[in-house]
Amino acid sequence: MIYPKCAECKDKPCTRGETDPSILPAFCPIKNHKEVIDEVSERYASSDIYDFFLKSALTEKQAYEPEPYRENEIAIPVRPRVKELSAFAGLIGAKRLGLAFCSGLADEAGRASAILRDHGLDIVSVVCSCGALDKTALGIPADYKMRKPEVFEAACNPLLQAELLNRSETDFNIIVGLCVGHDMLFTRHSKAPVTTLIVKDRFTGHNPLISLYTRYHRFIR
Ligand code: SF4
Numbered sequence: 219m220i221y222p223k224c225a226e227c228k229d230k231p232c233t234r235g236e237t238d239p240s241i242l243p244a245f246c247p248i249k250n251h252k253e254v255i256d257e258v259s260e261r262y263a264s265s266d267i268y269d270f271f272l273k274s275a276l277t278e279k280q281a282y283e284p285e286p287y288r289e290n291e292i293a294i295p296v297r298p299r300v301k302e303l304s305a306f307a308g309l310i311g312a313k314r315l316g317l318a319f320c321s322g323l324a325d326e327a328g329r330a331s332a333i334l335r336d337h338g339l340d341i342v343s344v345v346c347s348c349g350a351l352d353k354t355a356l357g358i359p360a361d362y363k364m365r366k367p368e369v370f371e372a373a374c375n376p377l378l379q380a381e382l383l384n385r386s387e388t389d390f391n392i393i394v395g396l397c398v399g400h401d402m403l404f405t406r407h408s409k410a411p412v413t414t415l416i417v418k419d420r421f422t423g424h425n426p427l428i429s430l431y432t433r434y435h436r437f438i439r
Pocket residue numbers: 223224225227229230231232233242243245246247248
């Protein structure tokens with residue numbers, strides 16, 4: 219298989235509707251996987267996907283000032299992601315949302331919960347340390363603890379977070395700062411669709427973009 223490498227494509231001609239193979243890079247999936255594009259395009263016709271997809275497009279459109287803007291003019295955004303989440307919930311008819319959050323971002327989770335409740339949503343929330351289990355109780359070796367091996371250290375419990383939100387029948391779930399790995403386990407075990415409000419990045423104050431914009435971070439190994 220010729221693997222897609224869109225991140226390495228300088229000009230991204232697909233954004234202008236270009237499909238001429240002579241101007242597409244060698245790793246371009248438009249050039250190499252036309253049959254996949256055709257097959258996947260048909261999937262959007264399924265009613266559950268189409269409705270979700272349509273409301274996603276509308277959410278994107280409504281994220282900008284409503285005035286039509288001229289060609290090449292930058293559209294002006296009008297709302298933050300937390301507002302996007304409640305707007306999207308309104309469009310798809312979601313009433314109960316789940317928050318799966320890290321205890322290290324408990325304050326932020328409380329703020330997010332309060333804002334979303336103010337927007338009329340029922341918020342169910344589960345912290346990562348729910349269950350109050352020591353890491354060793356879930357099979358983590360004691361010397362993997364961050365502090366002294368004999369001292370209690372709460373295990374992150376993404377499967378429990380997913381299970382409690384599954385039983386709460388949330389319409390979709392929102393990640394607030396789960397660790398790398400735990401976030402994937404949570405996503406894999408959540409029955410409801412999962413989106414992210416805050417991505418954890420301890421080093422940058424949860425703003426991983428900073429690492430991409432400063433040359434100093436490039437040399438961190
Ligand atoms: S789809 Fe093709 S043209 Fe578009 S970014 Fe990827 S490699 Fe570039």
